[in-house]
Amino acid sequence: MRCKSIFDEFSRSRSGNVAMMFGLLVIPLLIGAGVGLDMARAAETRARLAEAADAGILAAARARLLDDTMTDTEAAALARRQFEANAHLRPDTVIDTFDFDYDEVAGKFTLAVTGTVQTTLLAVTGRKTMLLSINSEAKVAPPRVLEAVLVLDNTNSMSGAKIDALKDSATDLVDTIMADTDNTVKVGIVPFSTYVNVGMSRRNESWINVPADYSQTNYSCHNEYPDAVKSNCRTVSGTCNNDGVSYSCSWEECDWDYGEPVQVCGNSTSNYVWHGCVGSRNYPLNVKDQDFGATRVPGLLNVWCAAEVLPMTDNKTAVKNKISSLYVQGDTYIPTGLSWGLRLISSDAPFTEGTTYTDLEADAGVKAIILMTDGANTRSPNYPDHWGSNVSLANNLTSELCDEIKSKKIFIHTIAFEVTDSTIQNLLRNCASDPSDFYDAGNAAELAEAFNSIGDDLKRLALTK
Structure with a gap:
C-alpha cells in the first residue's frame, strides 16, 4: 500500500513539468530564432550585393559604350572591380560566380552573381550556408526618367573666355539630353562660388533662417x-x-x-541686406540632405554670390536662359555647390522637384550631377560663413559629399577645366562615379567634348531588372 501511495503522489505532482516542457522546447525555439536571424542577415547581404551589382554593370556598360577599343573581358573586369568596391564583402560571404555579358544585337548588358553566406545558429541543423543569387541588366536605351543637375563653377577665375566656353558647352549638353522625347527629362542649375544663391523669393521658406535687413x-x-x-x-x-x-x-x-x-x-x-546667399549648417548637416525643419539653412547679409539656382524643370528654354545669364563672382568652395546639387536633385525639401529614389528605380530612371570647376578649393567653412582658408578641410568635405551623393545611386560626372593642380584633379577623379566619368579638359574644345560625351552617356543607358 505504501508503494502505491508513493506512485500516486508522483503521478499527481506538477512541480517539474514546466522545466521539463521548457527543456523540450528550448532547442526548437533557438533554431527558430537562428533561422530568423540568418534569414535577415542573408536578406541584408543580398540587398547590398544587388546595389553593388547595379553599380558594377552600369560602370562597365558605360565604359564599354564610350570606348570602342574596350574588350568584353576588360569590361567584365571593370564590373568586378566596381562590384567589389561597393559590396563591402564580409568574411562570411563568398562569391562563387560572376558572369558579365554584352549582347550587342539586343543592346543589353547582363550580370549574374552567385555566392553563399555562412549561417550561425542555423548551422546546428546542418545548414551551414545560404545561397545568394543576384541578376542585373542595363539596356542601351534612353532612361524613362532622367534628372540632371549641373553644378557649375562661376568664380572670378572663370571670367572672360572661360565663362563663355562654359555657357556654350552646357547649352549643348541641354540640347542633347532635352531633345524632343517621350521620356521625362528634368535639368537643374547650381552656379556656385564662395556661396550659393537660393533666390530672394525664398526668404520666408520654412527651411531657411534669414535675419531682417x-x-x-x-x-x-x-x-x-x-x-x-x-x-x-x-x-x-x-x-x-x-x-x-x-x-x-x-x-x-x-x-x-x-x-x-x-x-x-x-x-x-x-x-x-540679404542678396539670396546662404552659408552652411554645422557639420555634419552641411554634407547632408536632411533635418531642415530642426536646423535651418543660414541666410547671410551683405554677402554676394553667383546667379540664383534653377530648380529642376522640364522647360528647356528656362534652363538655357539660366545658363546664358551666368556671371562670375567670388572664390571657390566646391562643397557648397555639391550640397545644393544634392538638394536640388532629391525629392525632399528644400527643393521637391525630384523623383523619389524608390519611384526612380521603378521607372528605370537615372539621376546625375555634373560638376565642373576650373580650380582648387580656396575657401573653407567658418560656420556659417565660408571665409576660411583651410584647403584640406574643404577638400575633405568635397570627398564626403561625393560619397554621400554616390551612396544614393546618383551618378557624378566631374570636369576639370584648365586645371594643372594634381591634387584637385585626383579629388575630382575620385569624386566621379567611375574614373571614366572624370574629364580633364585642357581648353574650350575639350570642355565642349566632355559635355558632349556626358550628354551621350546619359541619353543611352538605362538600368532594368
Whole structure:
C-alpha cells in the first residue's frame, strides 16, 4: 500500500513539468530564432550585393559604350572591380560566380552573381550556408526618367573666355539630353562660388533662417590728403592670382607725397541686406540632405554670390536662359555647390522637384550631377560663413559629399577645366562615379567634348531588372 501511495503522489505532482516542457522546447525555439536571424542577415547581404551589382554593370556598360577599343573581358573586369568596391564583402560571404555579358544585337548588358553566406545558429541543423543569387541588366536605351543637375563653377577665375566656353558647352549638353522625347527629362542649375544663391523669393521658406535687413549709422572721423601728388610712375610686371589661378599681369607703381592730412568727420550709414546667399549648417548637416525643419539653412547679409539656382524643370528654354545669364563672382568652395546639387536633385525639401529614389528605380530612371570647376578649393567653412582658408578641410568635405551623393545611386560626372593642380584633379577623379566619368579638359574644345560625351552617356543607358 505504501508503494502505491508513493506512485500516486508522483503521478499527481506538477512541480517539474514546466522545466521539463521548457527543456523540450528550448532547442526548437533557438533554431527558430537562428533561422530568423540568418534569414535577415542573408536578406541584408543580398540587398547590398544587388546595389553593388547595379553599380558594377552600369560602370562597365558605360565604359564599354564610350570606348570602342574596350574588350568584353576588360569590361567584365571593370564590373568586378566596381562590384567589389561597393559590396563591402564580409568574411562570411563568398562569391562563387560572376558572369558579365554584352549582347550587342539586343543592346543589353547582363550580370549574374552567385555566392553563399555562412549561417550561425542555423548551422546546428546542418545548414551551414545560404545561397545568394543576384541578376542585373542595363539596356542601351534612353532612361524613362532622367534628372540632371549641373553644378557649375562661376568664380572670378572663370571670367572672360572661360565663362563663355562654359555657357556654350552646357547649352549643348541641354540640347542633347532635352531633345524632343517621350521620356521625362528634368535639368537643374547650381552656379556656385564662395556661396550659393537660393533666390530672394525664398526668404520666408520654412527651411531657411534669414535675419531682417537693417541699417546702422555711426559717427566717425578719418584723414584725407587733398594735396597728395604722385611722381615717378612706372609699369611693373609680375604674377597675379585670381581665386587660386595664377596669371601674368602688370600694374602701375608711383612715388607719393601725401602732404598734410585733413581730418573729416561725420555720420556714415551702412546697410545690411540679404542678396539670396546662404552659408552652411554645422557639420555634419552641411554634407547632408536632411533635418531642415530642426536646423535651418543660414541666410547671410551683405554677402554676394553667383546667379540664383534653377530648380529642376522640364522647360528647356528656362534652363538655357539660366545658363546664358551666368556671371562670375567670388572664390571657390566646391562643397557648397555639391550640397545644393544634392538638394536640388532629391525629392525632399528644400527643393521637391525630384523623383523619389524608390519611384526612380521603378521607372528605370537615372539621376546625375555634373560638376565642373576650373580650380582648387580656396575657401573653407567658418560656420556659417565660408571665409576660411583651410584647403584640406574643404577638400575633405568635397570627398564626403561625393560619397554621400554616390551612396544614393546618383551618378557624378566631374570636369576639370584648365586645371594643372594634381591634387584637385585626383579629388575630382575620385569624386566621379567611375574614373571614366572624370574629364580633364585642357581648353574650350575639350570642355565642349566632355559635355558632349556626358550628354551621350546619359541619353543611352538605362538600368532594368
